[in-house]
Amino acid sequence: MRLHNSEAVDPTEAAYLRAVLEAYARQVPVLYVILTISAVTLAASHLRVAPLALAVAAPAVLIAICTLRIVTWARRRNRPMDYPAARRALRTANILGPVLGAGFLGWALALFQYSDPFLQAHVIFFCGFTVVSCIFCQLHARTAALGVTLAVVPALTLFLLTRGQPTLVAIGVNLALVSAAMVRMLFVHSRSFREMILGQLETKRLSDENYRLANLDSLTSLPNRRRFFARLDEAIENVGSRGRFVVGVIDLDGFKPINDLYGHIAGDKVLIEAGDRLAAAAGDDTFISRLGGDEFAVIFAGSVSDAEALGFAERMCAALQAPFALQGGSAKISASVGLVSSDQCGGSAKLLYERADYALYFAKGARRGHPVMFSAEHETAIRRFHAVEQALMSADIDREFSLNYQPIVDARTGKVGSLEALARWTSPTAGVVSPADFIPVAERSELINYITQALLRRALADAAAWPDHVGLSFNLSARDLSPEAMLGIIGLVRASGLDPKRLVFEITETAAMRDFALAESALNALHALGVGVALDDFGAGHSSLTYVRLLPLDEIKIDRGFILDIERDPTSRDITRSMVDLCRNLKLACVIEGVETETQRDILTGLGCRLMQGYLFSPPLKAEDIPLRLGDALLAA
Structure with a gap:
């Protein structure tokens, strides 16, 4: 093993050095025990023939050194060492080994002159056995083994060859040849040991890399979904010893537009920085x-x-609200968080995640940009959700679903320009179910496409009976914008025979934001058909003028939330005026939703609004009630 000073340490070499030291630490105490036992027996056999300095004092010093080294290595064996400490330990062994070997050899040869032939044989056996023991016990530390061999074998061989006694000469030659063969074995073993250790290191590296790939997100380097659920299972198992914990699901609000408008490279940069901010x-x-x-x-x-x-969670949300620097500008997003405590779900990782996800869904709808803790009210809502889901899965769509229509009126003339189709569901098991309840459930499956097309077919048939100047407004879900669903919708419009100019499809801001490219493609296809396109609930979400500019829109419907306080809040009036002016400048029709009082109507008319919808003009009507309720005058051209 070559030891050298270097500023840069190769991690593989450092690991190999530590492996050498670990193997050496296990074996070298055995060597010192062997030397101690051999020294004691050799000293005992010379007590009566050699001076006490050689028979007692000299071996006592050597045995004391061996004992000290046994203790040192025994303590070091289970103690982890860094690279510099390992180098120092092996360097000491490389120096001390030959010195101690020379000391034992010198002591043994000093006894030789006081020995009879039998004791001389004992001395030679001791020296040869010492060499063999040193090589075998230091196979993993090649430099240390070679040092002892070179310190002992040449000197002992020369000593035996110069005695002039044929037997001793033969022993010397035999010792030299056997030592050379053992040195060869030492090199072979050392090379094999190195290859084995390097192979193990490579295996560990590959294992660590596989673990990293399996448990870390490749983009942000944060733990991934698999690691999260493994950690969640660990937290559940340790809840008795470590106490309760809280799980949160975090969703970035407004991230999708960054991908759509700036590209996926910018989106990846935002995700990486968002992960860094959350970790910080x-x-x-x-x-x-x-x-x-x-x-x-x-x-x-x-x-x-x-x-x-x-x-x-509030601090995490605040950390994500700071602008993200992008090439050529910056972007702002927020984050909503759903939280649930571990004592809510009886130790189930799946239930914990589902309830945190539901709290997130609630946060995005009611407290966007803030955390929400799962509560008993949410538990009730989940049960309701599952009940609606079960009822919907077994529902007879054509029989149980129906349509109501709410007029969109020109407030200045009182004439109805179009009617918006509103889905209604009366379930034999769940009763009357609000669209706010069944539409999210339907959107989680392909049922929404079937419901949309079944109701659109019915709405087109109803609209065919209205005067030609009265249009139909129909809502589409985000899932209805897929190419497959859009083909079905276009096919129904063409088959109905209704003039496409009488038809307006409404999509929400949320649907447009979910996948801007998909929304743009779908709405272009509808435009090519000749139907109108309206952006519904404008202002209720993260409104972006970019959507208004890039999407093929004919109409904007301003969310009813701006109308609620318009009678007493000047800010609501100013915002509404700005949106009406925006529509006028972009040559888009503007419909105000949720008008319920004459005062609201008068204020809105003063702001330049004409098209309105709300209970002031009419509640939603069944198809057969439209002529009776509205009268021929309202439906007349």
């Missing part, structure tokens, strides 16, 4: 991972309370 905001007992896409997860351990977990 995490505490000692906080485990952060990336589940995939723009979704992260966190485990707050250490008997953290709900209030403490909410505080941690």
